[in-house]
Every structure is written in C-alpha cells, then in structure tokens.
Amino acid sequence: MNYYVFFVAMVWLSISCVEANQVSISDSDSTHDANWDSDTDADTDSDSNTDSVVDKDTDADTGTDTNTVVNTGTDTELYTGTDTVADSGADTGVDNGTDTDVDTGTDMSADTGTDTGADNGTDTGADNGTDTGADNGTDTDVDTGTDTETDTGTDTAVSDTETESAVIASATLVHRWSFNNSLVDSVGQSDAEIVVPSGASGTDYNLTADAIILGVSNSSAASYVSLGTHLLTKVGGAVSVEVFGTYLRTAYYSRIFEFGNSANEYLIMTWLTETNVYTDLVRWKDASQVQVTNSNAPYTIGQEYHIIMVVEPDAGASGNLQIRWYTAPSSATNLGGAKGSFETSDALENLNDSNCWLGKSISDADPISPAEYNEVRIWSGAITPTDAEILHDLGPENM
Numbered sequence: 001m002n003y004y005v006f007f008v009a010m011v012w013l014s015i016s017c018v019e020a021n022q023v024s025i026s027d028s029d030s031t032h033d034a035n036w037d038s039d040t041d042a043d044t045d046s047d048s049n050t051d052s053v054v055d056k057d058t059d060a061d062t063g064t065d066t067n068t069v070v071n072t073g074t075d076t077e078l079y080t081g082t083d084t085v086a087d088s089g090a091d092t093g094v095d096n097g098t099d100t101d102v103d104t105g106t107d108m109s110a111d112t113g114t115d116t117g118a119d120n121g122t123d124t125g126a127d128n129g130t131d132t133g134a135d136n137g138t139d140t141d142v143d144t145g146t147d148t149e150t151d152t153g154t155d156t157a158v159s160d161t162e163t164e165s166a167v168i169a170s171a172t173l174v175h176r177w178s179f180n181n182s183l184v185d186s187v188g189q190s191d192a193e194i195v196v197p198s199g200a201s202g203t204d205y206n207l208t209a210d211a212i213i214l215g216v217s218n219s220s221a222a223s224y225v226s227l228g229t230h231l232l233t234k235v236g237g238a239v240s241v242e243v244f245g246t247y248l249r250t251a252y253y254s255r256i257f258e259f260g261n262s263a264n265e266y267l268i269m270t271w272l273t274e275t276n277v278y279t280d281l282v283r284w285k286d287a288s289q290v291q292v293t294n295s296n297a298p299y300t301i302g303q304e305y306h307i308i309m310v311v312e313p314d315a316g317a318s319g320n321l322q323i324r325w326y327t328a329p330s331s332a333t334n335l336g337g338a339k340g341s342f343e344t345s346d347a348l349e350n351l352n353d354s355n356c357w358l359g360k361s362i363s364d365a366d367p368i369s370p371a372e373y374n375e376v377r378i379w380s381g382a383i384t385p386t387d388a389e390i391l392h393d394l395g396p397e398n399m
Contacts, residue, residue: 167391167394168383168391169384169387170382170383170384170386170387171240171382171383172379172380172381173377173378173379174188174235174379174380175188175190175227175231175376175378176188177192177375177376177377178375179192179207179211179212179373179376181207181208183225188378190227190228190231192225192226192227192358193225194207194212194223194224194225195225195226196223197221197222197224199221200222200223202223203216204216205222205224210374211246211373212225212358212373213371213372213373214359214368214369214370214371214373215248215254215359215368215369216370221364224359224360225357225359225373226355226356226357227378229353229355230353230354231356231378232259232267232311232348232351232353232378233348233353235378235380236349236380237313237380237381238310238311238315238382239311239378239379239380239381240308240311240378240381240382240383241307241308241309241379242306242307242308242376242377242378242379242383242391243257243306243308243375244305244306244373244395245304245305245307245371245372245374245376246302246304246371246372246374247271247272247277247299247300247301247302247303247369247370247371248301248302248371248372249301250272251271251272251367251368251370252272252274252275252366252367253270253281254270254271254361254367254369254370255268255269255357255358255359255360255361255369256271256307256358256359256369257269257356257358257376258357258360259353259356259357260285260351260353260355260362261352261353263362263363265285265286265352266283266284266285267283267285267323268282269281269282269307269309269325271369272297272299273293277298277299278297278298280293280295280296280297281293282296282309282323282325282340282342284323284342284344286344286350286351287346287350288344288345290343290344291342292340292341295339296339296340299327300329303331304330305327306326306328306329306330306391306395307326308327308383308391309324309325309326310382310383311348312324313348315382316344317343320343320344321345321347321348322343323341323342324340324341325338325339325341326385326388327339328392330392334389334392335389335391337385358371358376359371374396375397
C-alpha cells in the first residue's frame with residue numbers, strides 16, 4: 001500500500017463518520033434543507049427537512065415544535081412560530097404566531113396572531129389577532145382583533161377589529177346561551193341548567209344542535225331552564241334581555257321568561273295569558289305593580305320571534321325605572337319600534353331576581369311554556385333602537 005492508497009482510505013473513513021453522524025439524528029430525510037428546524041416530537045411520517053425526528057414536514061421551518069406526541073397531519077408552510085399541540089388536519093398557511101390548540105380542520109390562511117381555540121372547520125382568512133374560540137364552521141374573513149366566540153356557521157366578514165361582544169355601541173354582551181347541544185354561557189360564567197322538578201319525567205325537553213325545546217308535556221311539573229341567579233341586578237345599571245324563540249302551542253299564562261323570587265316580586269313576559277294567541281302580558285311587580293297586556297299579540301304558533309326587553313333606570317319621568325320591549329318575527333325585515341313600555345318608581349337594584357327562568361312561572365298552576373329557544377342573551381346597557389335593528393339583521397347565529 002502506497003501513500004495514495006492510504007490517502008483514499010482516510011477520505012473514505014471521514015465520509016463514513018459524517019454519514020454516521022447524520023444517521024444518529026434518527027431522521028429519514030431524502031434531502032437536507034438549509035433551514036433545519038427544532039423538531040423534538042415523536043412524529044412517524046417522512047420528512048424533507050433535517051431534524052431529530054421523522055414527520056410529514058415538507059417546508060423550511062425556523063420555529064420550534066415542542067410536541068411530544070404524534071402529528072398526523074400535513075404541514076406545507078413556512079413556519080416561524082411555536083407549535084405546542086398535536087395537529088391532525090392540513091395546514092397550508094404561513095404562520096408566524098403561536099398555536100396552542102388541537103386542530104383537526106384545514107387552515108389555508110396566513111396567521112400571525114395567537115390561536116388558543118380548537119378549530120375543526122376550514123379557515124381561509126388571514127388572522128392576525130387573538131382567537132380563543134372553538135371554531136367548527138367556515139371562516140373566510142380577515143381578523144385583526146380578538147375573537148372569543150364559538151363559531152359553527154360561516155363567517156364571511158371582511159375585517160373584524162373588535163371583540164365579538166362589541167357588535168353594538170349601546171350595550172356590552174355579558175351572557176350568551178346558544179343552546180347548540182350545550183347549556184354553556186359562551187360569554188359570561190353562568191351556564192344554564194335543566195331543572196327537572198319532582199313529578200317530571202326528565203324526558204319532557206329536547207336539547208338539539210340548534211335550540212332547547214321545552215313543554216313537550218303540557219304540565220306545570222315539567223322541566224325548564226334556569227339561566228342562573230341575579231343576572232339582571234348584578235349588572236349594576238341598565239340591562240337588556242334578548243331572546244330568539246318560537247311558541248309551539250297555546251298554554252295558559254306561559255312564560256317567555258321570568259326574573260324574580262316570589263309571587264310578589266318579579267319581572268315577566270308571557271307568550272299569552274289566555275288560551276289564544278291574541279293575549280299576552282308584560283308585568284313588573286315589587287313594591288308596586290305595573291303591566292301592559294296584548295301589546296305583542298299575536299305570537300304566531302311555529303314562527304320564531306326576536307324579542308328585546310330594555311330595563312333602564314332613570315329613563316322615565318322623574319327618574320323612574322322604564323321598561324320597554326320590541327318584538328317581531330325573526331324573518332321580518334325590521335324589528336320596528338317599541339311595542340310597549342311602562343314606568344315604576346321601584347328600583348331595579350331592589351328586585352330579588354334569584355330565579356332567572358325560561359318557560360317557567362313562579363306559580364305552579366301555570367304550565368311550562370311549550371317553546372323553542374334558539375338564543376338568549378343578556379346585555380349590560382340599554383340597547384338603542386338603532387342597535388336593536390343591527391341585532392335583528394344579524395339574527396341568532398351571526399353575531
């Protein structure tokens with residue numbers, strides 16, 4: 001063996017050592033990118049980057065993947081952010097933000113914000129804000145604000161620059177029950193409860209993907225919805241109640257809602273008072289009693305209505321508490337002006353609203369309302385006629 005043979009042998013040994021070092025990374029790359037990413041998770045796919053594991057990663061990543069679980073989706077983006085979750089969907093957007101949720105849908109957008117929601121739908125918008133909602137629908141808009149809503153429909157707005165609750169200027173959303181297979185209050189912290197009284201079957205209601213249906217059996221000993229306690233008075237000022245609901249059949253003195261404590265202290269709104277749809281009642285009872293009858297009639301059976309009640313201190317004569325309400329079919333072009341109002345010298349803060357009920361009367365003689373509730377909201381503030389029209393145009397699902 002001469003010096004030439006010795007030189008060739010040494011070169012071959014050096015190359016073998018380098019390749020051994022590459023293999024020690026335990027990756028099965030067919031090519032080596034200039035940008036190696038910090039991928040420390042236990043992925044089981046093939047990868048075109050050089051990293052310490054094997055995943056289905058075809059891009060040049062400069063960010064950090066801190067998963068310790070298997071990613072089964074496809075990542076074809078240029079990624080410079082931080083991914084701390086296991087994704088099984090397809091991500092084709094350019095993300096520079098932080099994703100801490102578990103996504104099973106398809107994201108085709110360029111996101112630079114922070115997403116902490118579990119998204120199972122399709123997102124084609126460029127989101128640069130903060131998204132904490134669980135989105136299962138289709139989002140095609142460009143969001144630059146904060147989205148805390150749980151969306152199951154289609155969002156095609158051009159640009160969201162405020163929080164979801166800031167749709168109107170006159171009031172702030174503090175509670176929202178959408179009853180989409182859930183009793184969760186998606187804005188406040190007062191999840192609704194199905195109350196099954198003694199003698200009720202517990203099968204006399206139906207919670208669906210769209211609504212809660214009450215009064216399946218025509219009885220006062222039937223299940224009803226409790227929204228929580230003191231939801232009007234704890235707001236600490238003007239408060240507005242909004243309902244999207246459908247009356248299903250006639251029932252004597254059936255309540256839309258009741259806020260109160262006893263037969264001597266309450267605020268109620270009824271679908272009807274007699275056994276026909278041409279009677280209804282709005283009543284306040286505390287130190288004084290005031291009421292208006294037949295201001296909304298008729299509530300057509302099977303027709304969804306949009307209802308807004310505004311309870312506003314100091315809005316009446318001599319600083320009295322004023323209560324006014326608006327009702328119209330949800331399908332109507334406009335909500336229209338107030339259907340009625342009254343005033344009382346009583347103070348809202350003195351009302352004991354420990355019971356906040358849908359479909360239930362304090363009187364056991366009155367049956368549970370045979371009604372379907374699509375959406376119920378409580379707002380801090382007095383919703384103006386202009387803002388009431390905005391809410392009417394948006395409907396129950398598109399806010």
